[in-house]
Amino acid sequence: MAKITLSNLRHSYYPDPKGPDDYALKMIDLDWNDGGAYALLGPSGCGKSTLLNIISGLLVPSEGRILFDDKDVTELAPTERNIAQVFQFPVIYDTMSVRDNLAFPLRNRGVDETMVARRVAEIAEMLEVTDILDRKAAALSPDNKQKVSMGRGLVRENVNVVMFDEPLTVIDPHLKWKLRSKLKELHQRVRATMIYVTHDQTEALTFADQVVVMQDGEIVQIGTPVELFERPAHTFVGHFIGSPGMNILPCETQGGAAMFRGKQVALEGEIVPGDGTRTEIGVRPEFVTLAESGIEAVVRKISDVGRHIVVETLIGEDRVAAIVKENAPEKGETVHLNFRPDRTRLYRDGWLATTAGEAAQ
Amino acid sequence: MKTVNQRAWFLVLPVLFLVAFNALIPMMTVVNYSVQETFGDNLFFWEGLGWYEQILTSDRFHAALGRQFLFTGLILVIEVPLGIIIALSMPRQGFWVPVCLVLMALPMLIPWNVVGAMWNIFTLPDIGLLGYFLNHTLGINYDMTQDPLAAWITIITMDVWHWTSLVVLLAYAGLVSIPDAYYQAAKIDGASNWAVFRFIQLPKMKNVLTIAILLRFMDSFNIYTEPFVLTGGGPGNSTTLLSIDLVKMALGQFDLGPAAAMSLIYFAITLGVSWLFYTLMTKDDLN
Numbered sequence: 001m002a003k004i005t006l007s008n009l010r011h012s013y014y015p016d017p018k019g020p021d022d023y024a025l026k027m028i029d030l031d032w033n034d035g036g037a038y039a040l041l042g043p044s045g046c047g048k049s050t051l052l053n054i055i056s057g058l059l060v061p062s063e064g065r066i067l068f069d070d071k072d073v074t075e076l077a078p079t080e081r082n083i084a085q086v087f088q089f090p091v092i093y094d095t096m097s098v099r100d101n102l103a104f105p106l107r108n109r110g111v112d113e114t115m116v117a118r119r120v121a122e123i124a125e126m127l128e129v130t131d132i133l134d135r136k137a138a139a140l141s142p143d144n145k146q147k148v149s150m151g152r153g154l155v156r157e158n159v160n161v162v163m164f165d166e167p168l169t170v171i172d173p174h175l176k177w178k179l180r181s182k183l184k185e186l187h188q189r190v191r192a193t194m195i196y197v198t199h200d201q202t203e204a205l206t207f208a209d210q211v212v213v214m215q216d217g218e219i220v221q222i223g224t225p226v227e228l229f230e231r232p233a234h235t236f237v238g239h240f241i242g243s244p245g246m247n248i249l250p251c252e253t254q255g256g257a258a259m260f261r262g263k264q265v266a267l268e269g270e271i272v273p274g275d276g277t278r279t280e281i282g283v284r285p286e287f288v289t290l291a292e293s294g295i296e297a298v299v300r301k302i303s304d305v306g307r308h309i310v311v312e313t314l315i316g317e318d319r320v321a322a323i324v325k326e327n328a329p330e331k332g333e334t335v336h337l338n339f340r341p342d343r344t345r346l347y348r349d350g351w352l353a354t355t356a357g358e359a360a361q
Numbered sequence: 362m363k364t365v366n367q368r369a370w371f372l373v374l375p376v377l378f379l380v381a382f383n384a385l386i387p388m389m390t391v392v393n394y395s396v397q398e399t400f401g402d403n404l405f406f407w408e409g410l411g412w413y414e415q416i417l418t419s420d421r422f423h424a425a426l427g428r429q430f431l432f433t434g435l436i437l438v439i440e441v442p443l444g445i446i447i448a449l450s451m452p453r454q455g456f457w458v459p460v461c462l463v464l465m466a467l468p469m470l471i472p473w474n475v476v477g478a479m480w481n482i483f484t485l486p487d488i489g490l491l492g493y494f495l496n497h498t499l500g501i502n503y504d505m506t507q508d509p510l511a512a513w514i515t516i517i518t519m520d521v522w523h524w525t526s527l528v529v530l531l532a533y534a535g536l537v538s539i540p541d542a543y544y545q546a547a548k549i550d551g552a553s554n555w556a557v558f559r560f561i562q563l564p565k566m567k568n569v570l571t572i573a574i575l576l577r578f579m580d581s582f583n584i585y586t587e588p589f590v591l592t593g594g595g596p597g598n599s600t601t602l603l604s605i606d607l608v609k610m611a612l613g614q615f616d617l618g619p620a621a622a623m624s625l626i627y628f629a630i631t632l633g634v635s636w637l638f639y640t641l642m643t644k645d646d647l648n
Contacts, residue, residue: 053545056545056549058545058548058549077548078545078548078549079548079549079551083549084549085545085546085549087542087545087546088542089540089542091542091543091546093560093561093564094564094565095560095564096560104550104552104560105549105550105551108550108551108552108553108556109551149546152546152550153549
């Protein structure tokens with residue numbers, strides 16, 4: 001158990017990186033609190049697996065340090081860090097039984113056999129694999145195999161952190177949900193720090209207390225699922241989280257007001273002064289309403305997703321999605337859109353540039 | 362209800378012809394010889410199982426069979442572990458991979474009788490590179506035409522040189538197919554190098570190694586050309602393996618009946634051992 005600190009971390013897979021583009025991780029400064037459930041969310045290739053491998057010690061970063069509590073572990077091998085990692089594809093030792101698989105990390109460390117038996121029984125009970133302990137691991141179904149690899153990660157006591165690298169990729173959809181809630185339950189029972197890497201927002205938002213969103217080797221936002229949804233710090237977060245993602249509309253600023261196609265758009269608060277060339281308005285489809293008057297738009301497509309209806313419209317060439325409960329307009333119809341002011345924000349060069357208004361608090 | 366269409370059997374005909382002309386008919390002529398005595402002029406006399414009894418009880422056959430198992434056993438014991446060790450130490454990526462693969466494949470591309478001739482000349486005591494070096498530089502008395510031990514060492518070394526690559530290439534193919542995650546998981550689980558070999562690499566190589574051992578068993582058990590060119594079965598009968606003995610009997614002495622019986626016994630042993638080995642190795646996969 002430990003607090004994990006990443007300080008000034010940079011990593012490049014090239015021996016001699018030239019520019020920022022050569023870095024898989026650009027500059028990471030991050031604290032993971034002891035016992036937290038974290039998700040590391042981002043699209044494929046954003047550097048999240050690299051970051052994970054640096055924490056586990058499979059990779060040594062080009063620059064920067066990793067601290068477990070106050071101990072510098074940057075150069076330590078994975079075994080010396082006392083961490084656990086579960087991989088995308090279940091890693092099991094084919095020739096061993098489930099029991100021996102679970103006992104393997106303990107036996108390698110010379111743990112006493114009575115202690116091994118006790119821990120294996122505990123973990124097997126937690127993962128509900130007690131009845132298959134004597135089966136050969138090679139013959140298990142993918143979800144049971146993944147449970148066994150999770151079990152190997154959890155079997156050691158006092159691991160500093162358990163990391164999951166997209167562990168549900170090969171699991172059938174109906175079992176994904178089960179395993180995900182199992183993981184959440186496990187976290188509450190063992191209270192170890194857990195980091196869950198995924199590109200699936202549902203997995204991240206259901207598992208984690210804190211979600212770290214990454215893009216192009218950088219952290220764009222850290223926050224609770226609600227914060228990420230309500231107040232994205234970057235248009236990427238707005239777009240990546242939510243279904244459909246946030247509407248992003250190019251706009252201009254004039255004297256402290258946002259102008260979209262010549263009309264002023266009310267924002268949540270003051271525009272933060274700063275330089276930047278590209279300004280955009282961001283508003284989630286959940287906060288776009290159809291009304292009698294407002295910005296004129298043409299309905300392009302209607303999708304009924306069950307719980308609500310997604311109305312895709314065009315304002316000139318800009319696409320805006322709105323979510324309505326009922327009374328959806330027809331395709332091709334002209335509608336008027338209203339943006340809820342306390343949920344409408346200005347982004348400058350991608351980053352949030354409005355102060356939180358009173359209404360938002 | 363579906364009507365049964367028996368005409369589908371015609372689709373099997375090509376294979377039936379192929380197997381018949383390729384294996385069954387030639388083998389039946391051997392079966393025919395094995396139960397008869399012939400004195401030429403196409404005269405045959407019924408012998409029953411007499412030849413089989415004679416072969417199975419003959420000291421000459423026992424000796425050749427013993428030498429054959431010794432040879433096959435020795436080359437398997439050397440080539441399989443050696444092949445695995447070489448495969449483990451080969452690079453996994455980069456410039457040296459194709460270089461290693463081509464170097465490994467080279468011995469296997471040389472025709473078998475050329476291999477025999479090469480090693481024959483290579484080991485000649487007075488003019489061969491190795492023979493001269495051993496005899497005249499190191500002063501070791503080495504002459505495989507005189508000394509059975511030297512002859513054995515030479516044919517074993519030759520086979521190891523010729524065929525270890527097969528094990529290497531198959532084992533290497535098995536090794537490169539192991540995903541990195543297995544090695545990473547093993548590191549995190551605190552596994553020693555031996556444990557990584559024993560619980561990851563060896564199990565993942567099991568299928569290819571089964572094939573490698575099976576191929577090496579069959580090829581070495583039936584080996585003829587290389588030892589024939591190298592030692593001709595000598596000195597004395599010390600390197601007369603089953604196939605060399607069989608050819609001596611069939612073509613040297615023209616004892617067609619006993620030779621046919623011996624061929625079939627020889628074939629049955631090869632088939633039996635291969636079947637037994639394969640069944641044992643794949644037994645676990647079925648459960």
